[in-house]
Structures are given as C-alpha cells and as structure tokens.
Amino acid sequence: MIIYNSLEEFNSIKHNLPKLSFVPTMGNLHEGHASLIDIAKKTGNEVVSTIYVNSLQFNDKNDFINYPKTLDTDIELLGKKGCNHLILPDSSILDNIKSIKAPIKSMKLCGAHRPGHFDGVLTILNRLFEIINPHSVVFGKKDYQQFLLVKDFIDEKKLNINIIGANTIRNNNGLALSSRNILLTEKDKLIASTLYKTLKDIEKNKTYLNSEYLKTKLDYLKSSGFKVDYLMSCDTESLEESYNINNNDLLIAVAAHLGSVRLIDNLVISKL
Ligand code: PAF
16 A cells, blocks of 8 residues: 555656545544445455545534544554555645535534534545545445535536445444444443434334434433434435435434534435
8 A cells, every 4th residue: 555645745646546446534444444445446446545634524623632543553454455545635735725615405414513514524525536536436324414415516516426325334233333432431332322223213113203203212312321413304315304204215314422422323214
C-alpha cells in the first residue's frame, strides 16, 4: 500500500493510476470498514482510501476532540485488506474549499440534531472526489442518510461515479459496528444492542406500524437508559415520516445517546 501524506502528493501521481474504487473514512477502522474495502476490491479496480477526521462535519467540539484516533492500527488493517493507496490529507485540504450546502433532506433525522453536519460531509467529499476522481465509491448503509445524500449529490452534479451501499456489519448481539463503540463499556455495549433488537421487533410487528406503536418503542428505549434523538419510520427516498407499509418499503431509523456516546442504526423493512 502506498501512503500519501497530502492530497497534493496523490494529485501529482494520479495520472499514472488505473480506475479507482474509493473508501473514504475518518479512521478508527473496524470490521465494518474492512467490509467496505472488500466490496471496493470486488469492483476489480485499485482501491484508494482516505483517513481524515473532518472538523467541518462535527457540530460538537468535544465530539471532534474525542474522536478516536488509531492511525497505526488503521494502516495495518488497510494494508492487510489489500487497499492499494492510502491518502492522509493534511490541513491544506481545507484551503479555499468550496462549501456545499446539503439539500432539505439533510435537515431530517440526524441533520435535525446535528446542524451543518451534512454540509460538512458533502463539502469534504466534493473535494476528495475532485482530486481522487474515483470510478466507484463505497459507503456503509449504517449511515443511511449520508449514503442517500451522497447518492443524490452524485446524481445532481452528474458526477461519473458509481456509488455502492454496503450492508451494516454487526457484533454477535446485533450492535452495529461503529468507531464510537470503542467509547462504550462492556455493559453499555449490551444495552446498545437493544437498538437493533428494537428495530427487528418493529419489523416483526410491521402490520401494526403507526406513530403510537413507535412511541411505545421510543419509551422502551428511554427506560433502557438511552437519551433518544429520534426513532422514526420514513420513506426510504424522501425521508418524510411515513407509515405506509402497505405500499412502500420503509426506513426505520434511530439515533440515541448512551452516556456521552451517540449511536445510530436503521433497518429497511419491506412492504406488506
Ligand atoms: O462516514 C464517514 O466516516 C465520514 O462522514 C466521511 C464519509 C469519511 C466524510 O468525512
């Protein structure tokens, strides 16, 4: 794996490279990221990854400061997985960066609780796409709203990038793998797995799906120790609240805090 210590360094050699599949990350890599590299490799392209903790997408300063940083083990994992190129952008990535305003969909779900978050995500990705010029890009669907907004952005700007969504990787208890899990105690990890169990429960009872039913699940999460940002049933494209399971697949999405750790998860349930 070749490591580039700035976007400029990569930019100066990129004309020699074949087609690339891109896995953007903020580091603290785990099996979820490893699965993204596997998927990127399956495209047959060379794989390029980035590790950059993007200050623009953190609306909470402490969250940014405390974001886990594990560069040595990250490099080891990417190397083992067969990633070909790793870019470690330095702060010059932000020089004269063009700000992107995320569309209205970004104000729903996570965006309603993290103002400016998706503007920051799209701003940094736009810069990375410009420099890397990938053929394909792989995103985990745990961050469903992010995946959707990037997909829309690529469509709208008519970028020649094939976006691939990857299924969420979970531990034995169903807890979605996340860089933030490292901040949870073992006891908290067990409680955290309630999120997925709740989503599966909602799926099992989807014939009863309505706002009152969801409220009982929300109350259950609260009584289990979560401070819940949202538990919502919505249209998989518009992200508008919807319970119309007779005609459409629905996205059930949740974000909740356990102590100082914010966790998200989701499940797409198929129509009846
Ligand atoms: O999902 C992430 O890790 C980040 O939002 C991303 C896509 C790397 C942009 O900073």
